[in-house]
Amino acid sequence: MINIGLIGFGYWGPNVAKNIHANKELNLYSICDYKEDRLEKARSVYIEQTTYESDYKKLLQNKDIQAIAVAVETSGHYNLVKEALFAGKHVYVEKPFTSTVKEAEELQELAQELNLIIHVDHIMIFHPVIRKIKELIQNEELGDILFIDAMRMNLGQIKKDVSAMWDLAVHDLAIIDCLMDGKEPFYINSVGEKYYNPKESLCFLTLRYEGFISHIQSSWISPLKERKLIVAGNKKMVVFDDMKTAEKLMVYDKGVNVVSGDDIEYDDYVVKTRDGDVWIPYIKQEDALYNSINHFRECILENKQSISNPTQAIRLQKILESADEKMNK
Template sequence: MIGIGVIGYGYWGPNLVRNFAQVTGGQMVAVCDQNASRLDTVNKLYPALNTYDDVKAFLKDPALDAVVVATPVTTHYPLAKMALEAGKHVFVEKPFTSTSEEGRELVALGDERNLTVMVDHTFIYTSAVRKIHELNSSGQLGQLYYYDSVRVNLGLFQSDVSVMWDLAVHDLSIMDYLLDRDPLTVAATGVAHVAGQPENMAYITCMFPDNLIAHFHVNWLAPVKVRQTLVCGSEKMVVFDDVDMSEKVKVYDKGVTFDDDESMEYQRRVGYRSGDMWAPRLDNIEALAVETQHFVDCIRTGETPLSDGRAGLRVVNILEAAHRSMESSGLPIPIEPMREVTAS
């Protein structure tokens, strides 16, 4: 039985504790938080758990095998490093770390000590995203042309991270999983409408080989909540609307065909195809339940997690490039091919 402890019982911590308390092959044993009132809540809801307000004492709990870090991003690296050095497997909230250098160190430390390092990229464990991955990997979408994502709403303004590090990390992790390739360049623009605070809206563009382009719009200052992604292929197109409770994924048999004969007039070379739309059946399973079980299973079997430290590192690398681009007024920034680097 894998003993699991959570550091941080703030916004996301309660969801993690609830799900890890229900996994097969693992059990919650401890929670650590500096806030006494939060620990009082834990004691009332889970009286069998050990509670700590000191990380060092928490890591010495003899029943602890794995540590879940659900704290502000600036603390991810030091806490995860402490856990790994104490011989614990780690599950880190998104984004993985504040810098790619920190991420590299944690990945290397996990490899060195043969410990599982996993990042909380929750969306790739949703039935909707997994279905789109199935459609793409089976070739049903054909050659991919573009990936377009919008994630906007009114609030919640963050003071410690920009909207890119808060919202775009979700969509970048989905893109990383679905496309399974590295971008060549990243360009970004954004603005902060609150003086002295991080950017509250941003646009990010990733360029890939073969004219594949991915674009992201993230915004804390929108009148409506939109969570929509379009994936366009040569054979089919997909719309993923996370706000739609009944048909989150819609597959359209629509597209264009091109005549390769350059001697023909342009208008005659382009044809349009408009077929049926269908919405695949999706399992109604909480993504976090799938993800937490996956973490425990990977510890027990030695399997590499779907969202391992390398996946977290790739997303952080893109975010860093986007930040540098934003500081350079949107100049495209060449990006390191992380799959080649991290596989070595």
């Protein structure tokens, strides 16, 4: 049994607490938040099943706690993760990993020196639908990937310490990184606007990779909530709509066939669209956050790197920093 102390019970902390508590191999040893009303909310849910602290240092000093889960605003990640590592704790931390690549690289080096696990919660790579799409790509059912489009939009929650791109597009960057085995873009461009906020509330990110392109839209000011991913191959195409309660993944046997030969009429197109069947693969329902936390547990027990480790996080943050530079220009 691994004892975990949770720091932060605000926006995302309750979800982390719920999934730690649901895992029979983990013990939600303590919940910490500096706001008393949040601790009261936690007490109303877990009563005497855990302990409650307003000072996070008490969790770090407690030798019975093996791991710390950090679910606070991004600007607080660096110091908390660093202190937790120095206290000898493995760390689960919300995305984005840190505010800068430099901070992330420092924490990566520290974790390696201390032989401790850092698991960055890029939750979407633990989603069963993403796992299925990766299987389709690996089995060459989609063929060569042509483009990946992603839309992640809603009205709120507008955050002050990161932009919509750092908050939302990081999910889609993690998905692309996972599906394409860590392939990195050779071209990055972005535009954004700072509505109601010191950071961009609306962002458009364009990436060119060897063999395919990607466009990612992130917004906190959309009247509609969208969570959609399109992966188009030259054999088949898939659409993942995470807002659907069922049939989230659709596989389209659609594409373009190149027509060649000596008998092509002058008015005929040399390419023709192909419209085939649409099918819905069976995907077992799983909670992506539960999967993420359980993977963190397995990494601790087996002393192995997480698939969402600092190296992966740094790849994503380098893209985001480069995109920020383009927006600032």
